[in-house]
Amino acid sequence: MANPNILLTRIDNRLIHGQVGVTWVNHLGANLVVVANDKVASDEVQQNLMDMVLPDTIQARYFTLQKTIDIIHNASPRQKIFLVVRDVQDALKLKEGGVPIDHINVGNMHYAEGKKQISSTVSVDDEDIEAFNKLSELGVELDLRKVPNERGQNIMELLNK
Template sequence: MPNILLTRIDNRLIHGQVGVTWVNHLGANLIVVANDEVAEDEVQQDLMDMVVPEVIGTRYFTIQRTVDIISNAAEDQLIFLVCRTPQDVLRLVEGGVPLKKVNIGNMHFSEGKQQVASTVSLDESDKEAFRKLHKLGVELEIRRVPDEKPEDILKFL
């Protein structure tokens, strides 16, 4: 079983809140970004690595590669898993990644989405992914930063 401390959905993936605030709060020593686009984009990876303290490892994998190898994680790897969308998280869970809790931090507003919290906007596809994750036993919370009170996303579905 991999030591996945928390999984976060954040459109921005790694940035200051993720690379410093959440990592310190969780005690993570590895951030795994599971995203098909970023796994193939070294420029984005380099930019994200700039905000992460040097003592924290980073890995950038496609969703399928994450499914295939996360169970091989060493016991001393304390993993903070970051995804861009709820659909990516659902693919991980359906692929067998043992996720218990998902933090929804930032899902940008765009056309067709409804803002449900200060930093979270959803469309029907997002809502359906969250419903499926809930049915699969995954706890879901909206929370930007660790010291903020979590909000249950289920009331918006």
């Protein structure tokens, strides 16, 4: 069982949008965007809206977390995968489920009541912090950055301020 060619995993509660569908895809040289999210996997309207953002040359797949865990190792080596999840809990479930995630780009986690803002685009609560700590303990590099040409920040340093 070969490891899938996952170029990058990104946490972005907007999933596929302009930054992801154009800027990041082009920067990475990805030819497949896999959105791992239980709700979106069964929401064709949302899938169609996200597909409209992607260039015609880029494919997208929308899987539940469990299906992603079950099939990611079947990916062809020529599939250059950009894995996108909605939140840090989904990323942790994938990692714990055996998806080979070594590096996560933390892009966008909206502010909500009970969350504290740690950057202009990322807000966290205790549950998020716990999941980030577990990912870090599992050896995952956690890089906060909106766009590829921005200097990244280690999210663990921001959480421990």
